[in-house]
Amino acid sequence: MQAFSQKIKKISIMAEYNFREIEQKWQGYWKNKGTFKAEVDTNRPKFYSLDMFPYPSGAGLHVGHPLGYIASDIVSRFKMLKGFNVLHPMGYDSFGLPAEQYAIQTGQHPAITTEQNITRYTEQLKNIGFAFDWDREVRTSDPSYYKWTQWIFMQLFSSYYDHDADKALSIDSLISRFEKEGNGKVKAVCDDDTPTFSAAEWNSFSEKEKQEMLLKYRLTFLAETTVNWCPALGTVLSNDEVKDGFSERGGHPVERKKMMQWSMRITAYADRLLQGLEKVDWSEPIKEMQRNWIGKSIGAEVLFDVKGSDKKIKVFTTRVDTIYGVTYLALAPESDLASELVTDDQRDTAEAYINVAKNRSERERMSDVKTISGAFTGSYAINPFNGEEIQIWVADYVLAGYGTGAVMAVPAHDERDYNFAKHFGLEIRQVIKGSMENGSFPGKGGLIINSGMISGLYMKDAMQKCIEFLEEKGIGKGKIQFRMRDAIFTRQRYWGEPLPVYFKDGLPYLIEEKDLPLVLPEVDKYLPTEDGEPPLGRAKDWTYKTADGEYPLELSTMPGWAGSSWYFFRYMDPKNDSVFADKAKTDYWGAVDLYIGGSEHATGHLLYSRFWTKFLYDLGVVSIDEPFQKMINQGMIQxxxxxxxxxxxxxxxxxxxxxxxxxxxxxxxxxxxxxxxxxxxxxxxxxxxxxxxxxxxxxxxxxxxxxxxxxxxxxxxxxxxxxxxxxxxxxxxxxxxxxxxxxxxxxxxxxxxxxxxxxxxxxxxxxYNVVNPDDIIERYGADTLRLYEMFLGPLEQFKPWNTNGIDGVFKFLRKVWNLYHNAAGEFAVSDAPASKEEMKALHKAIKKLEEDMANYSFNTSVSSFMICVNELTALKCNKREVLEPLAILISPYAPHIAEELWSLLGHSGSITTSKFPEFKEEYLVESNFEYPVMINGKMRAKLDLPLSLSVPEIEKAALEDVHVQKWLEGKAPKKVIIVPGKIVNLVV
RNA sequence: GCCGGGAUGGUGGAAUAGGUAGACACGCAAGACUUAAAAUCUUGUGGCCAUAUCGGCCGUGCGGGUUCGAUUCCCGCUCCUGGUACCA
Structure with a gap:
């Protein structure tokens, strides 16, 4: 007897929805059968579905990470059902500061920590049942990967940007032009201080001089930039790590220091990066953020003479039409010119100010508009338009990194200049007609007054005339300025890609391509050296041997964005050792069809990736110049x-x-x-x-x-x-x-x-609010996790994680399971034809799912599944005609249970190889519609009417309704609005 | 500061071309089953008023506007939040 009851119990457990068994079984199946292996197949349309590259942090995956991955997985599986050849890879952006920080604290090599973290991440990801082709996994910290990051760097070093061709060209072609004609006719992106030389001069240059000159043209080059230097830590800090002039860790003072750094001439691509946005299907806000970041402004450059000096101050202005209203010049505190122009009688105050101001971070200076500060240098500039002497000030609202680091201040027509002038009692001179009652006003389009040669003109003509004047006199020109700056490419850190560069006579040279990858050397500590060199300064034999000697290698490493700027190409051909990715493969897979990731990457990763893609396109090694065709930005899970x-x-x-x-x-x-x-x-x-x-x-x-x-x-x-x-x-x-x-x-x-x-x-x-997916999976299974993350709300929205509703999703899956099983828990599906109601329930869901998929609205799909299953349960539906398509429908969202039901239905292959059910409108056709009848816009009655009724018939029916008559109080409505199939509104 | 995003019941959210606000789910309440609990199932559930069955008023962050009709469009705010160039 006891044995019998135990047996019964066992059977009933077997027949219940056993997610643990099912999920393990199918994850094993997918792995063994290579279900998600993607290969080039020119007979099928391709779909490239990509998730943003994760950094494998020590804390492991939390429930926020998989949100986007689940969404892209759903789309990928849906596309498989629609007959696409899907590439859906995953890998790791495995260089980064946290592993290095941990290494500094523990002495543990970052490679070891990184490896452990990746192992954990991979295990966690595999438990969720993603349709990733794991054979394509890449890691940026792997020498076989960064070999190609270094290779791309070398191509950038060997290229310049030619304005005539409007693309990057080989530096060799530039050299041959220099040899033949000098640089007079060359229209190329280069440093501001590049001198003009003839062919004869070029040919007479020494090797060193030539290299120096070429460095002014290369797309990656050495330049002096301002950094947050922390002497106590012997290192450069990010703005994040600096709080009120002190390091966040340890509270040591931080100073702004100039340092030679590698830079990337991303500004050369500014216009193309701007134009390219028109071609991609991204959300408007993200595009807007990139446009603002690039910040194209059209204006003029003006040179101001300094009184009693041969120094000149170059300013950029978008409002040269207000030049007669300039009452002072303001310089950034960190500009060399500022210190040089300080006169003896102002030295004490001005220098003290400069020292304080230049150590405030840019962000602090930008946000703090309430405290106005500045100092008079004692020097005067001369306005080239009217010969007036104007004071030269130092002000921390002027940033060195933007424009020329100097502004011509027009207090009457610029708010910040106005506040500054008010504060220091400087002259405010109105040059555009209008009222100064509320302080300054921009006055775009207003009549120009008090302005010598441009008085009586309007903005556009005035600007034109000013620019002509400047160019005629050789003291300025019309100029297009970008807010975007060249991207600093080096970090004084250990855990990053070494630059394939050595130094000879103080000038950089590339190592030979055959010596790639230049592998990261071992060091005794991950800290800077005693004399402030980056950690690579500790490496033994960190030199490069050439035929003519042994030279020191670059000590800085590449930034985090280097490896992530091209990884989407590597996925197409991850193991190739002779090229970063085979052209035939990159041509087949093309651009990413769906890229899901956070909007926090809007101006970093997403811009750099576009830049590198455009560069690789110019080289002719890839055929696309925009990497991400469609992008969705998932909201952060708080x-x-x-x-x-x-x-x-x-x-x-x-x-x-x-x-x-x-x-x-x-x-x-x-x-x-x-x-x-x-x-x-x-x-x-x-x-x-x-x-x-x-x-x-x-x-x-x-x-x-x-x-x-x-x-x-x-x-x-x-x-x-x-x-x-x-x-x-x-x-x-x-x-x-x-x-x-x-x-x-x-x-x-x-x-x-x-x-x-x-x-x-x-x-x-x-x-203590970190929820990792493992616990959820342990308790409810991966299918529930996947559904629940989607059910939580729209993908794009920021939302807090809470598991309050997860039971409902789990119950739903059990209901799905029960549809295919009888009360005794036995699999029971009937081959009898389905009823009209059953087919309607199914086809409503098919329709909704297709619409949702087009809008990437995953939460509403889960709701419609619930509605469908609730309806089918109420109808006690167990018809194969309905349940088979239903399993396919649900499979992108809850793949494990779907596979299990699919095999129970008698199919031998994976459900991913089946076909998405076709929607048939005929099941949804309605003959009647329940009209809401509104009186003055408020719903007062409902009227069930045939959809075939004409507008006058609807009106007649509505007016006859008792509820309506009560509201009309015997009067005729003033106005009747009838939208057939939608609404009736009566205005009384 | 500047540039983005957001705000709807007790909770997550729905309303996809300006047309029934609150779908679906959680929670809660009542009931069924049970010795009991859990699980499951059924019913109800925005707030206030009410003759608590007819029904009425209010209601989508706040203040205005456009419209027959606004969660949806426009103007002005408040609060929360992402980015701001070395976190990735």
């Missing part, structure tokens, strides 16, 4: 922290023994009490309850104490691990074992439950 509230031990009492310390009670009150404590609304009974509890516990813990009373009831909130809280209810047993000090915790419950408080914060370890 953490949802839970709190417990501990009663503060504010008691009175006395100790018998002075040396004895009281053991303080750990008593936590549930949220309901907490709310009342906060708003001081505790009833006297509730107060007594808390006081008694405190007293009781205290006496138990401290029998030798005399205890009088709890002075007042106050609590302190404490983060509690969200993983031991379910639907805001605390698991008391798990809480007691969470930390040793909580073992004796006591609780004041409401209705027998401890309810926690909650707050939305960033997901972080210290807030």
């Amino acid at each position: 953490g949802r922290s839970n709190f417990v509230y501990r009663i503060k031990p504010l008691f009175t009492g006395s100790k018998e023994n002075e040396s004895e310390k009281a053991i303080l009670p750990m008593i936590f009150v549930s949220k309901g009490y907490q709310d009342k404590i906060e708003s001081d609304k505790l009833s006297s009974e509730e107060k007594k309850l808390i006081e008694d509890k405190f007293k009781e516990v205290f006496k138990r813990l401290n029998p030798s104490y005399s205890y009088e009373s709890l002075q007042k009831i106050e609590t302190s909130a404490m983060h509690v691990d969200v993983n031991i809280v379910h639907n805001d209810q605390l698991n008391l047993d798990k809480f007691k074992t969470w930390r040793p000090d909580l073992a004796d915790a006591e609780f004041i419950l409401e209705d027998g439950k401890y309810i926690c408080g909650s707050e939305v914060e960033k997901m972080s370890k210290s807030k």
Whole structure:
């Protein structure tokens, strides 16, 4: 008897939705059968689905990471069902600061930490059941990968940007032009200070001079840039790491210092990067952010003479039409010119100001508009238009990195100049007609006054005339300026790609291509050297041997964005050792058809990738010049922290023994009490309850104490691990074992439950609100996780993670399972034809899914699945005609259960090789429509009418309705609006 | 500061061309099953008023506007949030 009942139990367990078994089975199947192996197949249309490159952090994957991956996986699987050859790869952007920071602290080589992190990430990702072709995994820190990052760097070094061809060309072709005609006719992107030379001069240059000159043209070059230098740490810090002029770690002073750094001439591509945005299908805000970042402005460059000096100040202005309104010049504090122009009588104040101002970060200076600061240099400039002498000031609102680092100030027509002039009592001279009542005004399009030769003109003509004047006199020109700056390409760090560059006579040369990859050397410590060199300065034999000697190699490494700027090409041909990716393969796969990732990459990664792609396109090694055709930006998943509230031990009492310390009670009150404590609304009974509890516990813990009373009831909130809280209810047993000090915790419950408080914060370890997918998968399975992440809301939206609704999704999957099984838990599907209602339920879902897929609206798809399954359950549908397409429909979202049902339905292959069911409108045709009838825009009645009715017939039916007549009070409506199939609105 | 994004019941969200606000789900409440609990199932559930069955008023962050009709469009705010060039 007992054996029999055990057997029954076993059978019923077998027949229930056993996600653990199912998911393991199918993940194994996909791996063994190579289901997601992608290969070039010119007979099928391709679809390239890409997720943003993850950095494998030590904390592992949290539930926010897979959000985008699940979405792209759904699209990928959907496209497979639609007959596409899908490339859906995954890999790791494995160079980065956190591993290096960890290495500094522990001495552990970053490669080891990185490897461990990747192993963990991969394991976590595999548990979610993504349709990734894992054979294509790449890692940026792998020498076989960064060999090609270095190779691309070498191509950039060997190229210049030619304006006539409007593309990058080989530096060799530039050299041959120099040899024949000098640089007079060459229209190319180069440094501002590039001199003009003839062919004869070029040919007479020494090797060193030639190389110096070429460096002014190369697409990657050495330039002096300002960095946050922290002498105590001996290193350069990011703006993030600097707080109010001190390092965030350690609180050491940070100064702005000029340093020779490698740069990339991304500005050469500024216009093409701008134009390219028109071709790609990205959200308008992201495009807008890139446009603003590139910041094209059309204006003029003006040279101002300095009185009594041969120095000149170059300014860029978009409003040269206001030049007669210039009342002072302002220089950036970090510009050399600023210090040079300080006169003796101003030296004390001006130099003190410069020293303070230049060490404020750019971001601080930009955000802080309230404190106006500056200093007069004592020097005067001469306005070339009217010969007026104007003061030269130093002001921290002028940034060295933008434009020329100097502005011509027109207080009357620029707000910041106006505030500055007001503050220092400088002249404000109006040159555009209008009212100055509310301070300055831009006056674009206004009549120009008080402006010598341009008085009486309007903006456009005035600018034209000014530019002509400037060019005639050789003291300026019309100019297009970009806000975007050249991208600094070196980091004084260890864990990055070494630059394939050595130095001879202080000038950079490329190593030979056959010597790639230049492998990252071993070092004893991951810190800078004692004399402030980057960590690579510690490497032994970090030199390059050539035929004529041995030379030092570059000590800096590449930034994080180097490896991630081209990885989408490597996925197409990840193992190729002779080229970064075979042309035939890059031609087949082409641009990424769907790129999902965060909008935080809008102006970094997404711009650099476009830049490198355009460059590779110019080289002719790829055929696309925009890498990401369609992009969706997923919103960040924030953490949802839970709190417990501990009663503060504010008691009175006395100790018998002075040396004895009281053991303080750990008593936590549930949220309901907490709310009342906060708003001081505790009833006297509730107060007594808390006081008694405190007293009781205290006496138990401290029998030798005399205890009088709890002075007042106050609590302190404490983060509690969200993983031991379910639907805001605390698991008391798990809480007691969470930390040793909580073992004796006591609780004041409401209705027998401890309810926690909650707050939305960033997901972080210290807030105990990190939820990793493993726990969810353990409890509910990967299919539930996938569905739930989608169900949480629109992909693009920022949203806090909470598992409050996850039960509903799990229940849904069980309902799906039950559709295919009878009450006894046996697989039971009928071959009988489906009813009209059943087909309608199915086809409504098919239609909705297709629409949602086109809009990337995944949350609504999950809802429509639920509706469909609820309807089919109510209809007790078990027809193969419905259940077979339903399994396919659900398979992109919940692939494991779908595969299992598919095989139960008698199919031998993977469901991914099946065909997406075709939508048939005929099942959805309705003959009637329930019209909402509105009176003055408010819904007052509903009317079920045939859709075939004409407008007058609808009106007649509406007016006859009793509810309507009540509102009309016998009068005729003033206006009748009828939209057939939509609405009736009567205006009374 | 500048450049982006967001705000709808107790909660996540739906309303895809300006046309029934609150689909779907969670939670909660009541009931069924059970010795009991869990699980499951059924019903109800924006707020206020009400003759609590007819029904009415309010309601999509705030203040205005356009419209027969606004969560949706326009103008002005508030708060939260991403980026701001060495986090990736």
